[in-house]
Amino acid sequence: MNNKLITVTEEVVDQRLDKALSTLDPEVSRTQAVTMVKEGAITVNDQVKKPKYKVQLGDVISYSVKEPExxxxxxxxxxxxxxxxxxxxxxxxxxxxxxxxxxxxxxxxxxxxxxxxxxxxxxxxxxxxxxxxxxxxxxxxxxxxxxxxxxxxxxxxxxxxxxHKADRYYIALVHGEITHSKGTIDAPVGRSKTDRQKMAVVDHGKPAVSHFEVLEHFPAFTLVECQLETGRTHQIRVHFRYIEHPLAGDPKYGPKKTLAGEGQYLHAKTLAFTHPRTGEKMTFEAPLPQNFTDMIETLRKSRIVKLEKN
CATH class of the missing domain: 3.30.2350.10 (Pseudouridine synthase)
Structure with a gap:
């Protein structure tokens, strides 16, 4: 076990003990903190507190974290x-x-x-x-x-x-109709303040830049090509949610009513880098997987049906 002491600072004053701890120690998730408080594995000023205890400035939180397996x-x-x-x-x-x-x-x-x-x-x-x-x-x-x-x-x-010298291009299917042909999303990405299992566009995040170009429109969906300038965790998924065009099929950042599938429709299509030994610029491409191409064909058919009705 790894014993830790941490002192409450102004940013978490009056927060619940479990939330305050997960904020002060990024290695402790909110879920872990809740469990630790319930088990009495956390003390405040040498006293066991209930989960709803509101921390105060200067409180000393003592806790033990299990060594990683x-x-x-x-x-x-x-x-x-x-x-x-x-x-x-x-x-x-x-x-x-x-x-x-x-x-x-x-x-x-x-x-x-x-x-x-x-x-x-x-x-x-x-x-x-x-x-x-x-x-x-x-x-x-x-x-x-x-x-x-x-x-x-x-x-x-x-x-x-x-x-930012390596080139990485992705194909993504997103919700809604993007009305302009191309764009750039420049918004910092970091851990969400409300859900530590998610990333989000936040003021304290790391710089993140995604460029995109529209490839095709469908009823209620848009196919885009994205170029990553930076490579933050979940960057494309977070950025398109931020501009209100979340990825289709995304269980974490997308809407509940989305396209059927095994996850987000996102494919790392092109990768280019300088070979570390020869100095040669190398470019590789991978075709869209079958489930992705099948969905595109389904959406194309729905577009044709819509046009015929109109």
Whole structure:
């Protein structure tokens, strides 16, 4: 157990104990804090308090956090769609529904488990849980990822991402009709103030920029191509919710009444970067998955039906 002490500051005065703790310590989720308070694992000024206790300036909160479980990562014979591979880099087309790397809730069946079976040499910079992983895409987002096979390649690719030199284009299906042909969403993204399981456009967030161009209109939906200038967590999903055009099928940021499917209609279509050894600019593309193309055809048919009725 890791024992911690934290002092209440002005920003959380008069907040419930569980909410205040999750705000003051980003490593403690609101759900964890609620459980800890109920179990009496948190004291305020050496006294056990109820969850509804309102913290006061200068209160000293004492609590213990369980040490993170050490994960044992096993190589698994899982099919991989390898677009390109050499001694430094692997480019893979990740299917929708696959988690990129293991976590407490997903210790097997991830892209990392598959990579470890496919390739014995992966960069060690991100440790045993995320070997080779330079950047990520969400579980229910499909498409291209670059993976580093050694530390030198990893550092070079990560630096290119940091300097916004790598090109990443996504195809997204969003709710509503976007009336202009292209645009830029420049809004900082950070942890939501009201739901710590979500990201949001917030004043204290990190700079985030997404460019987009409209590809096709359908009744009540728009198909867009997005270019990421930055790579914040859930950036495209958060940005399009912010402009009131949330992604179709998105269970976290979209409306309840949305298109059927296994998650958001978002695909990492194009990836371009400078090869860390040769200096060559390399560009890769991955076609839309079948479920995405099927939905587009369904929406096209609905558009034709609407036109015929009119």
């Amino acid at each position: 050490v994960l044992s990562i096993e190589a698994e014979d899982i099919p991989l769609d390898v677009i390109y591979e050499d001694e430094d880099v692997i480019v893979v087309n990740k299917p929708q529904g696959m988690v990129v790397h293991p976590s407490a809730g997903h210790t097997s069946g991830t892209l990392v488990n598959a990579l470890m079976y496919h390739c014995k040499d992966l960069s060690s910079i991100n440790g045993v849980v995320r070997p080779g992983i330079v950047h990520r895409i969400d579980k229910d987002t499909s498409g291209l990822l670059m993976v580093a096979k050694n530390d030198k390649a990893h550092l070079a690719l990560a630096q290119e991402l940091k300097e």
